Amino acid sequence: MPPSDLPDDAARVLSADKAAVSRALNLVEDRRPEAQTAVTELLAALKDAPKAAGGHRVGLTGPPGVGKSTLTSALARSVRRGGRTVGVVAIDPSSIRSGGSLLGDRARMSFDPSDAGLFVRSLATAGEVGGLAYAANSAVRVLAAAYDMVVIETTGVGQSEIDIMHVADTVVLVVQPGSGDVLQFLKAGIMEIPDILVVNKADQDELAQRAVADLRGALQTARAVGATGGRDAGWEPPIVATSATKGTGIDELIAALDGHRKHLEATLATRRRQGEVQWALDLFTRKHGEHGLSTLGGAAQLQARAERDLDDGETPLSLCEHLSREYVAALGKTP
Ligand SMILES: Nc1nc2c(ncn2[C@@H]2O[C@H](COP(=O)(O)OP(=O)(O)OP(=O)(O)O)[C@@H](O)[C@H]2O)c(=O)[nH]1
Numbered sequence: 053m054p055p056s057d058l059p060d061d062a063a064r065v066l067s068a069d070k071a072a073v074s075r076a077l078n079l080v081e082d083r084r085p086e087a088q089t090a091v092t093e094l095l096a097a098l099k100d101a102p103k104a105a106g107g108h109r110v111g112l113t114g115p116p117g118v119g120k121s122t123l124t125s126a127l128a129r130s131v132r133r134g135g136r137t138v139g140v141v142a143i144d145p146s147s148i149r150s151g152g153s154l155l156g157d158r159a160r161m162s163f164d165p166s167d168a169g170l171f172v173r174s175l176a177t178a179g180e181v182g183g184l185a186y187a188a189n190s191a192v193r194v195l196a197a198a199y200d201m202v203v204i205e206t207t208g209v210g211q212s213e214i215d216i217m218h219v220a221d222t223v224v225l226v227v228q229p230g231s232g233d234v235l236q237f238l239k240a241g242i243m244e245i246p247d248i249l250v251v252n253k254a255d256q257d258e259l260a261q262r263a264v265a266d267l268r269g270a271l272q273t274a275r276a277v278g279a280t281g282g283r284d285a286g287w288e289p290p291i292v293a294t295s296a297t298k299g300t301g302i303d304e305l306i307a308a309l310d311g312h313r314k315h316l317e318a319t320l321a322t323r324r325r326q327g328e329v330q331w332a333l334d335l336f337t338r339k340h341g342e343h344g345l346s347t348l349g350g351a352a353q354l355q356a357r358a359e360r361d362l363d364d365g366e367t368p369l370s371l372c373e374h375l376s377r378e379y380v381a382a383l384g385k386t387p
């Protein structure tokens with residue numbers, strides 16, 4: 053679709069107009085029904101954005117305070133120097149927005165505001181159930197239409213790590229030396245194996261090399277047990293030591309990211325499609341529960357249906373709306 057046929061805002065997002073991207077993310081954050089309808093329309097218009105297909109969606113996750121935001125700043129600066137444009141969104145499940153600023157903002161990133169090829173925003177989700185997934189999915193699609201690389205930062209190991217998997221092509225888990233809990237999670241199969249592991253603060257602690265070795269061990273155990281398996285068998289997750297504050301290891305991280313993106317080339321479309329199916333069904337299930345699923349034929353049937361409908365041009369948000377209407381209609385028919 054040529055830009056002139058698109059709604060104004062979508063065309064502006066495609067041309068990486070910062071004000072338009074910012075407005076779009078304001079809508080994503082706004083949980084009122086009319087805003088959500090507008091997001092659905094916008095995402096439908098951005099669905100086949102030319103930038104999105106060739107771009108890279110990177111999810112950066114890890115425990116609080118390990119240096120994710122500092123690392124994101126360093127990464128974005130390096131990627132920009134290489135010529136690619138970057139959109140960053142930090143999703144903070146614990147914060148709310150007030151008077152335009154984010155209360156309890158944990159992003160703490162420093163960027164050159166005059167750089168047109170770099171966009172950075174925090175998104176509040178105020179701890180709503182499904183809020184992180186909704187915000188992450190929508191924000192990533194907006195940014196992917198405008199920038200070559202999209203980085204999503206989320207804090208926490210657990211649900212946010214699972215949610216981020218559905219939206220990111222590459223999941224990076226950031227830890228710091230001495231973070232034994234993450235090792236335990238990996239070993240016990242509580243956590244999916246990320247695509248890339250980063251040991252940050254490698255400057256601070258002479259134990260950084262030890263941490264890399266420990267992680268390698270935990271990874272081997274996790275893979276041997278095969279509990280969560282990682283997302284694809286043919287990829288050996290690299291472990292990169294970085295210092296976000298000193299800027300060391302950033303080139304290695306970029307090489308690892310580019311390596312993974314290249315590795316995904318053949319399966320990327322399928323991976324993104326699976327993420328969309330999962331998102332559509334998650335949204336529906338969060339609204340209507342197991343009863344919703346079973347009323348419309350069960351998980352397997354809905355999964356197949358979601359794949360077909362998304363191929364036919366639905367977006368995850370519009371599909372969820374259609375399913376909800378069908379569910380309500382079905383309820384009306386049962387005595
Ligand atoms: N020595 C050292 N300190 C670092 C490094 N990276 C980050 N820090 C410091 O660690 C603290 C937390 O950094 P953030 O980037 O805010 O960490 P975060 O993971 O984004 O934190 P949350 O978003 O709150 O989970 C700050 O004081 C940083 O200056 C590093 O490589 N070395």
Ligand SMILES: [Mg+2]
Pocket residue numbers: 120121122142158159160205
């Ligand atoms: Mg942060």
